[in-house]
Every structure is written in C-alpha cells, then in structure tokens.
Amino acid sequence: MTMNHAHDTHSGSASQESLSVSDAHPSGSAYVFADLAAAVLDGRGAVVRWTEAAADLTGFTAEEVCGRPVHDLVAGPTDELHRSTEMPESGRVRLRHRSGDTIDVAFRTSAVEGSAEFLVLAAPAHHVSDHQQGAALLRALSSQDGITIALHDTDLATVQTNAVLGTLDGRPVRPGTRLCDVLCAEDAESLEAVLRQVLETGVPVIRRNQEVSWRHDPARQQALSLSAFRLEDARGRPTGVVALYIDNTDHMRARRHLDLAGKVAEQVGGSLDVVRTAQDLADVLVPAFGDLVAVDLVQSVFDGNEPPKQVGVEDLNLRKTAHAPATAVWPAGIRHGEPVPFLRDHPIHWETGEAVIHDRDDFVALIGDPQLVEYLVPEDAHSVMVAPLYARGLTLGAISVWRTGRPDPFTEDEGDLMTQIAWTGALAIDNARRYTREHRAAVALQQSLLPPATTDTPAAETAAVYLPAGGGADIRGDWYDAIALPSLRLALVSGDVVGHGMPATATMGRLRTAIQTLADLELEPDEMLTRIADQVQRLMAEAPPDHHDVVGATCLYAVYDPVTRRCAIASAGHPPPVLVRPDGTAETVGIAPGPPLSISDMPYETTTIDIEPGSVLALCTDGVVERRDHDIEQGLRYLTDALAASCRPDRALDETGRAVLADLAEQAPRDDATLLLARTRTVPAEDTARWEIPTDPAAVSEARNWATRQLTTWGLDDLLFTTELIVSELVTNAMRYGRAPVELRLIRHDVLVCEVTDASSTQPRLRRARTTDEGGRGLFLVAQLGARWGCRHGQNDKTIWSEQLIECPH
Incomplete structure (x- = not known):
C-alpha cells in the first residue's frame, strides 16, 4: 500500500494538517488495513495529524480535531493519555463518536524518532479480537x-x-x-x-x-x-x-482395500465351476491390486477331490488355471492346464497361509534356475506378492500378483489384504470343488441308473437324448426307459421327479426300479401308474416333514404291441407323446392326463391308438416343451413341427433327437430335457397264427395237432415236442379253470411265443405237486420246458404265455 502525507505550509496551523491513506493497492493483493485509523500527537497530547480512516471511525474530520487534546475524544478517564511521557504502548479505550455514541477501540502507540511526537494506530476492538482469534486459529491449524x-x-x-x-x-x-x-x-x-x-x-x-x-x-x-x-x-x-x-492417502488406501475386499466377496464365487471361479478371482484383482495375476490350483481340485492336507513341496502338483488380464504378455512357457515346475524353495508360506512379498531380485535369487525364471517371471515385473489358497484345512493352490507398470512396490498392509483375499477366494474355489464332486457323483449315479440311450427290439428301435439343466450345471430327476415285455411287446416310459441333485436322482432310481419290477406283472398303463403313485406316497411318508412338498413325479407309460400294432398310453401329469407317421405328418396324441404321482386316490385313464409300422412315437419331459418365452401348448406345437421336419426313415433316431434339441441346448434350459424316440415295427402276419378253441374236451388234442402243423410250416421241427406239451398243459388249464371263449396264438420271431387266452380272471399259481397228487404239475412243466412264462390280465380276460428260444430264427 502507499501512504500520502499532506503538510500545511504554516507551522502554526498544525491542526489543518491531515494524513490520508490511499485505497490504491497492488493488483491482485487485498487491502487488509482499511479499518486501521492513525493519528499523530505532539508532546502535549494534542492531535497534529488525522487520517481519513480516523475520520471514518469517529465521525470527526481533521479540521475538527487537529490542535485539540486527544483526551477530548475519550469517553471516561483520560489519565493514561494525559502526558506524552506516560503514553502507554497499547490498550483499549472508549472514544466519542460525532453522533453521540461511543466506540470501543484498541490502540497501539509508537514514538516518532527525532521528535516528541507519537504515532497512534487504532481499530475497532471487535476487529482486533477477530484478527487475533483468526491468527490463533491459523497458527493452530498450521501446527x-x-x-x-x-x-x-x-x-x-x-x-x-x-x-x-x-x-x-x-x-x-x-x-x-x-x-x-x-x-x-x-x-x-x-x-x-x-x-x-x-x-x-x-x-x-x-x-x-x-x-x-x-x-x-x-x-x-x-x-x-x-x-x-x-x-x-x-x-x-x-x-x-x-x-x-x-x-487422505492412508484413509483412501484403506477405503480402496475395503472396496476391493468387498468386490472379491461379491464377484468371486458366483460360479460353481472351479476354473471360472479362479478366473473371476484373477480378473477382480486387475488393475485394482496389480498389473498381472496368476492362479494355480492343485490337480485334484479340478476333479472335485480333496488335495493332501499335509502339503509338502513335492506334493503340490500345481497347474496353471487362470491369469489376468487376458491381453497381458506372459512368459512364453505359461499354458493353461500345464503343470507348474517343481520349486524346492517355493516362495509361498504354505504353513502359515500368509502372503509374502518379494522384489524381482529376491524372487529370481529364490528360484535360482534361469530357465525357470524365464518361465515364471513376467517381463518388466519389479515386485510380486504370492499367497496360498488355503481353506477348511486344505491347500487348494496359490495366487501370484505382479506389478510392472506402476512403480510402487507392495506394502505390508497390502500383504495383509492379500492374505484375506486369498482366503476368500479359496473358500469360493473350495465351494466349487465340493459342488464338482457332488455334481460328478450325481451324474455318475444318474448315468448308472438310466438305461442305454439306444435299444433294438422286435417292437421298435429306440433312441434317447438327455440334456441336463443349465448345460450340465444342475442334475435333476428326469428319466426314460424302454422295457422289453413278453409277447414281443415294448413298454416306453418318460418321467420327471420333483427337485434336483442327489435326492432327485435317488428318487428317480427308486421309481425306475419299481416300474421295471411292476412291468413284469404286465399291468395295464392306468394300473401301472396307480401302483407307482402308491410308491410315491410311501416315499413321501419316509421323507422328513419339511421335505414332503419336494417328493413327487410325473410319468407317462405306454405299451406297444407289434402284433396288433396298437399302443396303450396313460399319463400322470406328464406331457402327451407326439406321433410322427411314415408319410411325415405329425400330431400330438390326445390323451386324458391324470394327476401327478404325488396325488393319490385319483384314477388314471388308458388311451389306445393304432400305429402304422415305421411311425415314430416321441415321449418327452416338460424341459423340452416348457420354455421362458412360451407355454407348454406352444412348446408341443414347436416339438411337433420339429419332429415332422427331422424324422425321416433314412435318418438315425439319435441324430434326429440331437437335431430337435439343438437350439434348446444353446439356451441352457432351466430344467432337464429328455426326449425318447421309438420307431415302431410290426410282426408280419405270416409269423403269427391264431386258433379259437372249441369248448370240447377233445379240443386239447386238436390244439396239439394244430400247433404241430403250424410249427412244421415254420420249419421249427426241433420245438415240436416241447410245444405240444406246453400247448396241452395251457389249453387243459384253460378248459378246466377258465371260461369260454378260449384262444390259442403262436408268434414267431427270435422266440416262439405260445399264448392261451380265456375270459376268466383267475390267477394261475405255480406249485410243486406231491407224489400222491393226480394234478398240479401243468404249470411246473411249462416253466421247465420254456425259457420263461407268465400271465397278464386284460379288462375282460387273462392270457397265460410261454416263450421258447429259437436257435436259428428266420
């Protein structure tokens, strides 16, 4: 600031002299003394000079105060300003204002060198207090x-x-x-x-x-x-x-560490695939924590098995699993799935589970072998932090984080964070490992419980396609079956168990076993489903109370007879089958579906249809026809159209099944999808013979003669003797215990089937006759002479049958 002095030319007119302070100040600097008043007093205490700021403070102009004693401006005692020799260096005083008010001011005096005059500087007391407090605050903050x-x-x-x-x-x-x-x-x-x-x-x-x-x-x-x-x-x-x-560096670093730990917990572990989990762990650390990250896992982890609990260097068997970023330039030797070279002095503290930090020189010296250095150490890396992946008492692998671009090395607190991150990642990897083990066990169990994907029987050739839920990530209880029945017939089954995982697989296995067992009784489809529903009720009763609602199933059971070319079908809450005729036309079979198997005391209804030879009957689970973008009805129409386009006589059934489910496989369905295809066959008319037996005791002899002539026509002379005995015993039993009409039928294929049907529902019973018994040996002889025998019941009749192997079938 610049101070200008205006002097009166008359020495006796000191009262007319004034001191003014210009408002001008250097550009860009603040004028901080705008309220500082100044006055010059002579040795007697009279005002000699008076500034504009003093006039602004008191309201009195220089003309009004110059030459007057300063104590005239003071309100109160003036002793302290009475004599210049007693002028205090500083203090507070109350001044009169021209308006009649008073002003509290703080002042400071200073003697003018070479004269008896004093310079007095004054400012409002509250401004001085503010300045003092502000200065004190500034000093406190600065310290x-x-x-x-x-x-x-x-x-x-x-x-x-x-x-x-x-x-x-x-x-x-x-x-x-x-x-x-x-x-x-x-x-x-x-x-x-x-x-x-x-x-x-x-x-x-x-x-x-x-x-x-x-x-x-x-x-x-x-x-x-x-x-x-x-x-x-x-x-x-x-x-x-x-x-x-x-x-805020430490706080921000701690916040970033906390955010990174939360990000690891949030983004790692969402997948139940071991490799994917390891890759997620690597991805989340770049670039937040390091420039290059590598994750190596013990070989047994990939198979879901437990790694050795006591880990020695020779037991590690680590394999390269994941690295980030994907575009990073790594040493030429690194390949996914390859074993990590054996290091006797491994840089990881396996025993403590803690992360360790090395600079490049220490790490290179630790490895020793130049070839391993070239293999393991990324180019331009200057610092590395390594930690074991240790969880639940198992060492699953190791994680390495390298810094190349950023110059700062790893710190101890980052090492502590790395230990925590490695532990979190190891838990996620171990969860994936455990899931892999359970999933593989469930898959192995399910595969062992399912029948072969293809079968070839006199009734039909079959092929099944199974698509697990989520592309194999989940296992549920869908199943299929093709069961060869007596008299060349074939039972086709499609079922779906509620739930997923091992419980669903186990339930599926029990139901499939029950159906196979009951199939030997040759029950009608509606009766079969009723018996299976009873089995499901027993399973529900055995389950814990909180699991009753997850025990249940749907099922479709069909029996095809290649002699009559008829198929009997019953459904328990299951999608209906689709029939593709030889001419390429297809339609959904209209059936009356019953309730799912978990609901008891509800009847099922059998629907019978005629099927042309060469037709394809398709049975599916709801995973095929039920999708996110449409309902089951739309799904059935889609399946019908797809089968009509894909089913051709010259195309293998398994190829057709894969083509139909190809687009479904791309969508990773939420539920298992099972498709069973059966291309039907027929027994030629010349390979069957039927004779209605008259109600005459002499008919037994006639039946033997008729059977002999028919076997001679077929060239089965080697079976004449046994067949005559079987026909004689079966017809005799029908005449003695059954009711008319009685019918004898012979079927020739790879076996010779002999059937006798009567209108009685009496169940025949095999027993061992005593030496004194005159009868009771008929069925015993039939069982001994044939490969197998049995009885099945129709709505109004029963049929007793026997099968004999034909050594050289036609």
Whole structure:
C-alpha cells in the first residue's frame, strides 16, 4: 500500500494538517488495513495529524480535531493519555463518536524518532479480537500434522503457507508459487479450477477428494481432501482463497482395500465351476491390486477331490488355471492346464497361509534356475506378492500378483489384504470343488441308473437324448426307459421327479426300479401308474416333514404291441407323446392326463391308438416343451413341427433327437430335457397264427395237432415236442379253470411265443405237486420246458404265455 502525507505550509496551523491513506493497492493483493485509523500527537497530547480512516471511525474530520487534546475524544478517564511521557504502548479505550455514541477501540502507540511526537494506530476492538482469534486459529491449524494451509491471492498465487520441506513434494513452497509449480499440470489445472470457482462464487468447497501427482516425481501419488473458502475484507470484497489440504492417502488406501475386499466377496464365487471361479478371482484383482495375476490350483481340485492336507513341496502338483488380464504378455512357457515346475524353495508360506512379498531380485535369487525364471517371471515385473489358497484345512493352490507398470512396490498392509483375499477366494474355489464332486457323483449315479440311450427290439428301435439343466450345471430327476415285455411287446416310459441333485436322482432310481419290477406283472398303463403313485406316497411318508412338498413325479407309460400294432398310453401329469407317421405328418396324441404321482386316490385313464409300422412315437419331459418365452401348448406345437421336419426313415433316431434339441441346448434350459424316440415295427402276419378253441374236451388234442402243423410250416421241427406239451398243459388249464371263449396264438420271431387266452380272471399259481397228487404239475412243466412264462390280465380276460428260444430264427 502507499501512504500520502499532506503538510500545511504554516507551522502554526498544525491542526489543518491531515494524513490520508490511499485505497490504491497492488493488483491482485487485498487491502487488509482499511479499518486501521492513525493519528499523530505532539508532546502535549494534542492531535497534529488525522487520517481519513480516523475520520471514518469517529465521525470527526481533521479540521475538527487537529490542535485539540486527544483526551477530548475519550469517553471516561483520560489519565493514561494525559502526558506524552506516560503514553502507554497499547490498550483499549472508549472514544466519542460525532453522533453521540461511543466506540470501543484498541490502540497501539509508537514514538516518532527525532521528535516528541507519537504515532497512534487504532481499530475497532471487535476487529482486533477477530484478527487475533483468526491468527490463533491459523497458527493452530498450521501446527497440525497432515494439514497444509495455503493462502492464495486473487490470481491464485500462494501468499502464505505452512508447507515446509517434505510436506508437499519435498521442496519448500515460497510466496508466489503456483500449483503448477508443485503438481503435475493436469492436477494443478483441476485444483485451480475449483479454487477459481470458490473465488468467483463465494460458495465453499468441503472435503473434495482428489488424487494428485507431484511435478518432480509423477509416479508418486497422494490423496488429498480439499476444503476451500473465499477471503473477504471488511467491506465484503474478495481478497483471495484459503485452501486446506488434508493428507487422505492412508484413509483412501484403506477405503480402496475395503472396496476391493468387498468386490472379491461379491464377484468371486458366483460360479460353481472351479476354473471360472479362479478366473473371476484373477480378473477382480486387475488393475485394482496389480498389473498381472496368476492362479494355480492343485490337480485334484479340478476333479472335485480333496488335495493332501499335509502339503509338502513335492506334493503340490500345481497347474496353471487362470491369469489376468487376458491381453497381458506372459512368459512364453505359461499354458493353461500345464503343470507348474517343481520349486524346492517355493516362495509361498504354505504353513502359515500368509502372503509374502518379494522384489524381482529376491524372487529370481529364490528360484535360482534361469530357465525357470524365464518361465515364471513376467517381463518388466519389479515386485510380486504370492499367497496360498488355503481353506477348511486344505491347500487348494496359490495366487501370484505382479506389478510392472506402476512403480510402487507392495506394502505390508497390502500383504495383509492379500492374505484375506486369498482366503476368500479359496473358500469360493473350495465351494466349487465340493459342488464338482457332488455334481460328478450325481451324474455318475444318474448315468448308472438310466438305461442305454439306444435299444433294438422286435417292437421298435429306440433312441434317447438327455440334456441336463443349465448345460450340465444342475442334475435333476428326469428319466426314460424302454422295457422289453413278453409277447414281443415294448413298454416306453418318460418321467420327471420333483427337485434336483442327489435326492432327485435317488428318487428317480427308486421309481425306475419299481416300474421295471411292476412291468413284469404286465399291468395295464392306468394300473401301472396307480401302483407307482402308491410308491410315491410311501416315499413321501419316509421323507422328513419339511421335505414332503419336494417328493413327487410325473410319468407317462405306454405299451406297444407289434402284433396288433396298437399302443396303450396313460399319463400322470406328464406331457402327451407326439406321433410322427411314415408319410411325415405329425400330431400330438390326445390323451386324458391324470394327476401327478404325488396325488393319490385319483384314477388314471388308458388311451389306445393304432400305429402304422415305421411311425415314430416321441415321449418327452416338460424341459423340452416348457420354455421362458412360451407355454407348454406352444412348446408341443414347436416339438411337433420339429419332429415332422427331422424324422425321416433314412435318418438315425439319435441324430434326429440331437437335431430337435439343438437350439434348446444353446439356451441352457432351466430344467432337464429328455426326449425318447421309438420307431415302431410290426410282426408280419405270416409269423403269427391264431386258433379259437372249441369248448370240447377233445379240443386239447386238436390244439396239439394244430400247433404241430403250424410249427412244421415254420420249419421249427426241433420245438415240436416241447410245444405240444406246453400247448396241452395251457389249453387243459384253460378248459378246466377258465371260461369260454378260449384262444390259442403262436408268434414267431427270435422266440416262439405260445399264448392261451380265456375270459376268466383267475390267477394261475405255480406249485410243486406231491407224489400222491393226480394234478398240479401243468404249470411246473411249462416253466421247465420254456425259457420263461407268465400271465397278464386284460379288462375282460387273462392270457397265460410261454416263450421258447429259437436257435436259428428266420
């Protein structure tokens, strides 16, 4: 600031002299003494000079006070200003104002060298108190560790700062320094934009977080929390900006570590695939934690087996599993699935489970072998942190994090974080390993419980396609079956058990076994489903109370007779079959579906249809026809159209099944999808013979003669004797215990089937006759002479049959 003095030319007119302070100030600097009043007193205490600020303070002009004793302006005792020799150096006093009020001021005096005059400086007492408190506050803040205060003028140049050597960038910060002299250009420009906005608007900025790099050391970064306020003079004019920079590096590092740990917990473990989980762990650490990450797992983990609990270096058997980023340039030797080279002095503390940190030189010295160094150490890597993947007492593998681009090495707190991350990742990998073990066991169990995918019988050739839920990620209880029945007939089964995993697989196995057992009784389809429903009720009763609602199944049971070319079908809540005729036309078979097997005391209905030879009957589970974008009815129409387009006589059934389910496989269905295809055959008319037996005791002899003639015609002379005995015994029993009409039928294929049907429902019983019994040996002889025998019941009749093997079938 500049001070101008106006002197009166008459020495006796000192009262007319005044001291004025110009408002002019250097550009960009604040005029901070606008309220400071000044006066000059002579040795007697009279006013010699009077400034404009003094006039503004008291309301009296220089003409009114110059030449008068200063005590005339004082309200109250004036002893302390009575004599110049007693003039105090400082104090407080109350002055009169021209308006009649009083003003509390603080003053300070100073003798003028070479004269008896005194210079008196005064300001309102509350302004002085504010200044003192502000100075005390500034000193207190300036003395705090981690807080840097910078006063900037209106040009944002530094006026004053407590930054000392090492506070900011290792160099002292002098007045006039700008942010671009200390920080990198981009960071300085960003901070100056914030300070300029505060200067222009007066709106403060509170705790704005920003990471900055130093101009002389761009690789070194520091996190700052900036708070900035505009400075104003007593008249409200902007004079600059005060900025408080709080070193937030440790807090921000801890926050990033916490965020990274949370990100690992959130993003790792969503997959139950071991390799995918390892890759997720690697991906989440780049670039947040390191530049290159590699995950190696013990070989047994891939198979779902437990690795050795006591791990020695020779027992590791690690294999490369995952790395990140995918575009990184790794040593030439790294390949997924390859074994990791044996290291006798491995850099991992397997016993403690803690992460260890090495610089490149120490790591290279630890490995020793130059070829292994080339294999294991990425180019340009300067620091590595390795940790074991240890969970539930098992060492599953290891994780390595390398830094190449960023210059800062790993710190101890990052090592602690790595230990925690490795433990979290190891738990996720172990969960995936356990799932893999259970999944493989369920798949193996299910595969062992399912029949062969293809069969070839006199009634039909069959092929089944099974598509597990989620592309194999889940196992449920869908099943299919093709059961060869007596008299060349074939039972086709399609079922779906409620639930998934091992329980569903086990339930499926029990139901399939029950159906196979009951199939030997040759029950009608509706009766078969009723018996199976009873079995499901027993399973529900055995299950825990909270699992009753997850025990249940749907099922479709069909029996095809290649002699009559008829198929009997019954459904328990299962999708209906689709019939594709030889001419390529297809339709859904109209059946009356009953309730699912979990609902008892409800009847089932059998539907019988005629099937042309060469037709394809398709049985499916709801996973084939029920999708996200349409209902079951639409799904059945889709399946019908797909089968009509794919089923051709010259195309293998298994190929047809895969083609039909091809697009479904791409969608990873939510439920198992099972498709069973059966291309029907027929027994030629010349291979069957039927004779209605008259109700005459002599008919037994006639039946033997008729059977003999028919076998002679077929060229089966070697079976004449046994067949005559079998026919004689079966017809005799029918005549004795059954009711008319009685019918004898012979069927020739790879076996010779002999059937006798009568209108009685009496169940024949095989027993061993005593030596004194005259009868009771008939069925015993039939069982001994044939390969097998049995009895089946129709709605109004029963049939007793016997099969004999034909050594050289036609």
